[in-house]
Amino acid sequence: MRILKGWLVWWAVTTVAMAQVTVTVPGAQKRSFAVTGFVGDATLAVRVTEVLKNDLQLSGYFSLGTAAEAEFIQQGTVRANGNHCQVECVVLTRATRRAVLSKVYSGSQQDLRRLVHRISDDIVQTITGQRGIAQTQIAFVWRRGGAKELAVMDYDGHNVRQLTYDKSISVRPRWSPDGRKIIYTSYKSGFPDVLEVDLYTGQRRRLAGYPGLNTGAAFSPDGLRIALTLSKDGNPELYTMDADGRGLQRLTRTRGAESSPVWSPDGQSIAYVSDDRGTPQIYLIHHSGGEPQRLTVSPSYNTEPDWSRPPAGSNLPPMLALTSRVGGRFQIGVYDREQGSVRPVVADGADNEDPSWAPNGRHLVFTKTQQRRSRLYLLDVLANQQVQLPAVDGDASEPSWGP
Amino acid sequence: MKSKELARITMMVVAVLVVGSVTGCKNGRWIWQKAPTTAGGSTTSETSVPPLGGTDIVAGARPMAMGDWQRGEFQPVYFDYDSARIKPSELVKLQAVAAALRGNTKRLIIEGHCDERGTAEYNRALGERRAQAARDELVQLGVDPSRITTASFGKERPADFGHDEAAWAKNRRCEFVLAN
Numbered sequence: 001m002r003i004l005k006g007w008l009v010w011w012a013v014t015t016v017a018m019a020q021v022t023v024t025v026p027g028a029q030k031r032s033f034a035v036t037g038f039v040g041d042a043t044l045a046v047r048v049t050e051v052l053k054n055d056l057q058l059s060g061y062f063s064l065g066t067a068a069e070a071e072f073i074q075q076g077t078v079r080a081n082g083n084h085c086q087v088e089c090v091v092l093t094r095a096t097r098r099a100v101l102s103k104v105y106s107g108s109q110q111d112l113r114r115l116v117h118r119i120s121d122d123i124v125q126t127i128t129g130q131r132g133i134a135q136t137q138i139a140f141v142w143r144r145g146g147a148k149e150l151a152v153m154d155y156d157g158h159n160v161r162q163l164t165y166d167k168s169i170s171v172r173p174r175w176s177p178d179g180r181k182i183i184y185t186s187y188k189s190g191f192p193d194v195l196e197v198d199l200y201t202g203q204r205r206r207l208a209g210y211p212g213l214n215t216g217a218a219f220s221p222d223g224l225r226i227a228l229t230l231s232k233d234g235n236p237e238l239y240t241m242d243a244d245g246r247g248l249q250r251l252t253r254t255r256g257a258e259s260s261p262v263w264s265p266d267g268q269s270i271a272y273v274s275d276d277r278g279t280p281q282i283y284l285i286h287h288s289g290g291e292p293q294r295l296t297v298s299p300s301y302n303t304e305p306d307w308s309r310p311p312a313g314s315n316l317p318p319m320l321a322l323t324s325r326v327g328g329r330f331q332i333g334v335y336d337r338e339q340g341s342v343r344p345v346v347a348d349g350a351d352n353e354d355p356s357w358a359p360n361g362r363h364l365v366f367t368k369t370q371q372r373r374s375r376l377y378l379l380d381v382l383a384n385q386q387v388q389l390p391a392v393d394g395d396a397s398e399p400s401w402g403p
Numbered sequence: 404m405k406s407k408e409l410a411r412i413t414m415m416v417v418a419v420l421v422v423g424s425v426t427g428c429k430n431g432r433w434i435w436q437k438a439p440t441t442a443g444g445s446t447t448s449e450t451s452v453p454p455l456g457g458t459d460i461v462a463g464a465r466p467m468a469m470g471d472w473q474r475g476e477f478q479p480v481y482f483d484y485d486s487a488r489i490k491p492s493e494l495v496k497l498q499a500v501a502a503a504l505r506g507n508t509k510r511l512i513i514e515g516h517c518d519e520r521g522t523a524e525y526n527r528a529l530g531e532r533r534a535q536a537a538r539d540e541l542v543q544l545g546v547d548p549s550r551i552t553t554a555s556f557g558k559e560r561p562a563d564f565g566h567d568e569a570a571w572a573k574n575r576r577c578e579f580v581l582a583n
Contacts, residue, residue, distance in 0.1 A: 148559070169559050172524055185527070191465055191554045192527065211464055212553050213531040216524055229528060231553065235535055236528040257528035273525055279485065280525050303522040323522050330522065353522055372566075398523060 030383075031127060033062040034070035034094075040078040044085055044112065048078055051113050054156060055120030055134045058387060060362060060380040061127070070094055072127060085109050089119050091126065101126045113158055131311050133358045137402040138365055139163075139173040139182050140376060144394035150184060150197075155358070155365075155401070157376065157389030163197060172215065175402045176243075177223040182400075183207065185215040194228055194245075207245040212236075219243070220263045221309060225287070227251075227261035227270050238272055240287060251289045263287070265309040265318045271295065273303045282322060282335065295335060296342055301325035302333075304354060310361030319381070321345070321355035321364055332366055334381070346379060346386065356401045365389075365399040465552050466510045466582035476503070479562070479576040480537055485521065486575075487532035489540050497537060500579055501544035511546070512580040513537050515555040516562070518571035523557055530555030537577040 035053050038045040052074070056062045067073050076089040084106060091101040101122060107115040114135070121132030133155055142151040142162065150163040150170045164170045169187040176183070179199075186195045194208040194217045208214040212231035219226055224243055229236045233250065236257040241248045252258045256276030263270055270287055273280045280303050282296040296302040304323040310316040320335040324342055331347035332355045346352040351369040358364070364379040368388075374395040378387045389396075466472075477500050480493040489497070504511060515530030515537075534553035542548050563570035 169556075171559075187556070187559075189465075191552070192556075212535075213527065213555050215527050231531050231535065231555075236531050257525075257532050259528040260524045273528075275485075275525075275529075303525045325520075325522075328520070
């Protein structure tokens with residue numbers, strides 16, 4: 001009886017949470033903003049201006065224009081002091097000439113981009129009340145030659161750092177909610193294992209190395225549990241375990257393969273892929289197991305779910321992005337619970353896959369493959385705008401947007 | 404058990420051979436590196452992992468000695484698109500594998516592979532199901548399941564780098580690797 005009650009509550013909560021998907025959201029309306037640039041050190045000013053314009057454009061909240069027309073006007077100064085620099089940034093409303101932001105930022109010149117990302121996030125926060133994404137990072141799979149290594153870059157594709165040097169296959173990175181760890185699937189042992197890398201210490205350890213398949217690991221929103229796919233007890237099934245690999249618990253028992261788990265924003269349920277009833281489709285299950293509920297029906301191939309977690313204060317509902325296969329091509333879609341259907345959001349004839357939400361719940365990073373080259377793109381879901389990130393040598397795929 | 408002793412001895416030999424060095428895979432396409440003791444690959448922390456399986460598991464334990472792997476002894480088993488069903492045409496290949504495992508204690512690694520037309524993680528699961536389908540067939544043919552380990556590579560290692568049906572058909576496969 002208690003179990004049934006718990007189930008009803010869970011069902012009600014997820015139903016309500018997902019019913020909001022079709023709500024139209026303010027924020028798609030862009031505010032006009034003029035970046036007038038910076039006085040002082042001319043060389044640095046050019047770089048700061050360029051990064052700030054790019055950040056504000058990528059944020060999706062602004063259309064950049066001239067000071068004569070814009071609602072907001074940015075002014076500032078840059079001073080170089082040896083290896084350090086100091087940037088003062090002021091943002092005024094054109095109508096009242098009142099400063100809504102006035103702040104001094106300092107840092108080393110090597111970290112100039114990071115410093116400007118801080119400015120950009122402050123501007124976004126001040127004007128929209130929403131959390132910016134300019135200081136976030138993206139992990140991805142970097143293929144050069146025969147090997148696939150993990151790398152991390154800033155959200156705008158700059159400042160790429162390679163994480164692994166295994167000359168093996170490292171795939172499907174996922175961040176811990178605190179941004180400290182990345183868990184991923186490594187073939188370093190010759191078999192697929194789930195490893196964890198601590199970004200602070202560089203320490204790696206194996207979290208799951210059972211016989212057969214160990215892959216698809218994803219942290220719960222509180223960072224305490226990990227959902228993953230294992231095949232040690234039969235065909236690929238879903239499990240959860242503690243963040244240190246202990247406390248294994250099996251969730252599914254099917255004849256098909258379960259893969260790609262992602263936690264709901266409230267941590268109560270897990271969406272995943274199963275081909276138990278034919279082609280791969282998205283299902284939902286309570287985090288402690290039970291009867292799965294099928295979400296998607298068409299298109300005939302839906303995989304790679306990623307559930308957005310909009311921050312507190314966001315107007316956006318949680319959204320479930322996925323990769324469909326239509327007409328022999330991969331396209332990114334968003335599942336609409338009310339309609340029970342998948343709305344395509346990136347369907348342009350190229351292969352688009354691996355959607356991963358930004359922490360703002362508005363932007364996606366994904367892989368676009370054209371002429372056999374895979375590159376990472378950002379999508380502003382509200383503005384429906386794609387931007388290609390600066391390309392790395394070789395191919396980039398399976399991105400995961402950090403917290 | 405004999406195979407356990409053998410595995411232990413092989414592990415010791417290999418451990419001596421690979422300290423600080425690189426082992427090459429038989430097919431020459433991939434070079435596998437042992438865990439470096441620096442640059443984050445702390446071997447001490449890698450030993451503090453949960454116990455790997457137990458006696459009640461279905462899957463066989465993994466052979467550790469990659470240097471002794473024999474590749475290419477057997478015909479790959481091919482599959483239909485998005486399917487893990489063993490086709491009647493492929494049964495004779497599995498019978499050959501089962502016959503070769505009789506009268507010795509060799510271990511078998513079954514690698515499951517997919518064509519490029521599935522998404523990456525789904526293909527990892529599909530490749531595992533293919534390897535398991537081949538394993539189940541071998542068990543039917545009398546092979547002890549504890550001698551078999553599965554390894555899915557999804558679409559990471561195509562046999563044919565083409566992008567047409569002829570290439571895809573060669574890539575939807577299981578490969579068999581013998582390990583001492």
